[in-house]
Amino acid sequence: MSILTTAPAPRIAVLALQGGVAEHVAMLESLGAEALVVRSPRSLAAAAADGLVLPGGESSTVDRLLRRFGMREPLIELLDGGLPVLGTCAGLITLAEVIRDPAPGQQSLGLIPMTVRRNAFGRQVDSATETLDSALGPVKAAFIRAPEVVSVRAGVEILARRGTGVDGDGPIVAVGTGQAIALSFHPELTGDTTFHGEFLRRVRAAKLDGVQGR
Numbered sequence: 001m002s003i004l005t006t007a008p009a010p011r012i013a014v015l016a017l018q019g020g021v022a023e024h025v026a027m028l029e030s031l032g033a034e035a036l037v038v039r040s041p042r043s044l045a046a047a048a049a050d051g052l053v054l055p056g057g058e059s060s061t062v063d064r065l066l067r068r069f070g071m072r073e074p075l076i077e078l079l080d081g082g083l084p085v086l087g088t089c090a091g092l093i094t095l096a097e098v099i100r101d102p103a104p105g106q107q108s109l110g111l112i113p114m115t116v117r118r119n120a121f122g123r124q125v126d127s128a129t130e131t132l133d134s135a136l137g138p139v140k141a142a143f144i145r146a147p148e149v150v151s152v153r154a155g156v157e158i159l160a161r162r163g164t165g166v167d168g169d170g171p172i173v174a175v176g177t178g179q180a181i182a183l184s185f186h187p188e189l190t191g192d193t194t195f196h197g198e199f200l201r202r203v204r205a206a207k208l209d210g211v212q213g214r
């Protein structure tokens, strides 16, 4: 019997409390994943997800809604258990350990040891699409009231800077850890699948590890 079997599509929960959900769902599905929209502890549990996407939007609103809908604790529990996660823009802010200029009372999930600054690049009208020279190659990125990663601590890899290559001194706009990828920008709006593809590769690898580790 062949040991090569078709792996089931990875199941990706996309947090849908607020913000740009549909583009992530479309991109994940185009890459062969099953995207499950979650907005309650019940739908999160039912998703039995192999990975999680935190979309963009407004991070203080997302934080308020996470708490109002009882989603904060279940998400922290899943992340503590090692669930792979991809966060874009407000999602990046939500994953940061430290938000330098939070809205009053704003909390984060604190997964990635880094400090971020919200709205670091000016106003909505200053939003821009540009090609970044990322650690994964060129990436077409849309910046919308984007945060900057001000500093990273041990275990966080810089994946892209704005205006320079990863080894330059431009503002950090993409980072990764063994578990997480976090982006200041929105590749799901430009149709660039580089980071979603990398995320799904990691999810598939983690899933395989889990199966083999049983």
Ligand SMILES: NC(=O)CC[C@H](N)C(=O)O
Binding pocket: 055, 056, 057, 058, 059, 060, 088, 089, 090, 091, 093, 118, 119, 144, 145, 146, 147
């Ligand atoms: N496009 C975005 O997700 C913007 C993020 C927003 N400025 C915030 O603070 O959450």
